[in-house]
Amino acid sequence: MKILISNDDGYLAPGLMALYEALKDVAEVEVIAPEQNNSAKSNALTLHSPLYVHQASNGFRFVNGTPADCVHIALTGLLDYRPDLVVSGINNGANMGDDTIYSGTVGAAMEGFLFGIPAIAFSQVEKDWHHLDSATRKVRELVQSMEQQQLITHTPFLLNVNIPNLPYEQIGNTKLCRLGKRHAAEKVIQQKSPRGDTMYWIGAAGPVKDDAEGTDFHATAQGHMSITPLKVDLTDHDSLRYWAQTASRLSGAAPQPAPVAAP
DSSP, X not given: OEEEEEOSSOTTOHHHHHHHHHHTTTSEEEEEEESSOOTTOTTOOOOSSOOOEEEXXXXXXXXXXXXXXXXXXXXXXXXXXXXXXXXXXXXXXXXXXXXXXXXXXXXXXXXXXXXXOOEXXXXXXXXXXXXXHHHHHHHXXXXXXXXXXXXXXXXXXXXXXXXXXXXXXXXXXXXXXXXXXXXXXXXXXXXXXXXXXXXXXXXXXXXEEEXXXXXXXXXXHTTOEEEXXXXXXXXXXXXXXXXXXXXXXXXXXXXXXXXXXXX
């Protein structure tokens, strides 16, 4: 098995190094990751400036671009083979609920999925890498189990996995979950620069809104590792019939005058 590893925290991130150590004996592993932290870059690709690839002393290759850039150029010319699996992470903090839309960790895995390759994004729930050794053991076990059960095939899938920052023995069963939901983000933060210009900083993520049983938020809060299968199709299939009728009205007859109110 051949695995391509990337992340969004950068090629020097402890989570990336630990992920490599966990999988290097399981498969032939290649690391191509961003040069700098690229959190919240989602699926962004760099189209208006060149990308450069360099090799670190530990053999990792790093790119002056986004997580999706790393996987994209790896699969379209940098590698001379097609990986069997794309793995992204281990991220420094959770990627649950709405976070998955913005996540560079998920974006890197999704890029592999878009190329028809099975892909998994791994994150720890809390920041600062507490119990990273436990998380990597869980990652290794999951990948090995999936290989043994012949789940890593030519049929692509995209999984989002969040692991509690707990000692290995305290992590509960793996739970298959739907994404939860957050409230809207906190208010933007304004500051004055030394030159007197107004600076804006994106506010913190909003608090959890939907953490009901069955969500990733609920599972990880109970000490379980959550797994959520993701898809890329953003079509609102439930609303297609409504919008079909609406579209026919919008593109059909001329707009009708508003009714006249009774005297």
